[in-house]
Amino acid sequence: MKIDGACHCGVITYEAEIDLATVVICHCTDCQALSGSTFRSLVPARKDAFKVITGEPKVYIKTAESGNKSAQTFCADCGSGIYSSAATDPQIFMIRVGTSRQRAELRPKSQWWCQSALEWVSDAWPTDRLEKQPTH
Numbered sequence: 402m403k404i405d406g407a408c409h410c411g412v413i414t415y416e417a418e419i420d421l422a423t424v425v426i427c428h429c430t431d432c433q434a435l436s437g438s439t440f441r442s443l444v445p446a447r448k449d450a451f452k453v454i455t456g457e458p459k460v461y462i463k464t465a466e467s468g469n470k471s472a473q474t475f476c477a478d479c480g481s482g483i484y485s486s487a488a489t490d491p492q493i494f495m496i497r498v499g500t501s502r503q504r505a506e507l508r509p510k511s512q513w514w515c516q517s518a519l520e521w522v523s524d525a526w527p528t529d530r531l532e533k534q535p536t537h
Contacts, residue, residue, distance in 0.1 A: 404444075405454075406483075406501040408476035413456030413483055417446035417496060424498065424507045428522075429514035431463060435473060436482065439519050442498035444507055451484075451494045462488050 405416040424444045432441035458474035463485075465471065470488035475481060484494045498507045512518070 402503070402506070404496075404501045404503045404507070406496070406503075408456070408479050408481035408483060408500060410476060410479035410481070412478050413458055413476045413481075414454040415483065415496075415500075416452055416454060417494070418450035419444045419446050419496070419507075421507070422510055424509045425511050425513055426509045427513045428516075428518035430517050431465065432514075433517070433519075435463070436497075439522050440512075442507070442509055443495045444498055444501075446494045446496055448492050448494065451496070453483075458483050 402421055403416065403418055405414065407414040424442065426440050426442050428440045433439060435441075456476065459477040461473045461475070463471050463473050471485050472488045472491065473485050474483045476483065481500060482497045483500055484496045486494045498504050501507060
């Protein structure tokens with residue numbers, strides 16, 4: 402499926418070809434801290450299927466406990482995270498689902514790092530307990 406997206410302010414735009422079967426939720430503590438949320442929704446795109454159209458993402462190099470380094474990219478103007486990849490010679494770009502215009506269609510198929518999931522996260526899923534919030 403072809404997707405396109407942008408940071409919140411629109412300075413950085415991208416397009417990618419993705420496989421709907423690969424959309425995931427990640428509960429790792431890095432995703433929690435870097436997103437400022439309890440988890441992050443991601444979809445991978447191969448290097449040859451991902452392109453930044455406008456703007457120049459700022460890069461933060463994160464070193465994991467394993468020693469592996471990843472490039473966390475975001476908009477320097479609005480702070481929106483766009484994608485992450487290996488710090489050197491990236492072959493896969495993990496796109497932040499929330500930046501895609503097609504995000505409603507990008508339903509996660511699996512969850513990663515569930516051992517790091519906050520215990521109360523599943524309490525919010527039952528639809529009968531969701532409250533309607535005003536739109537922004």
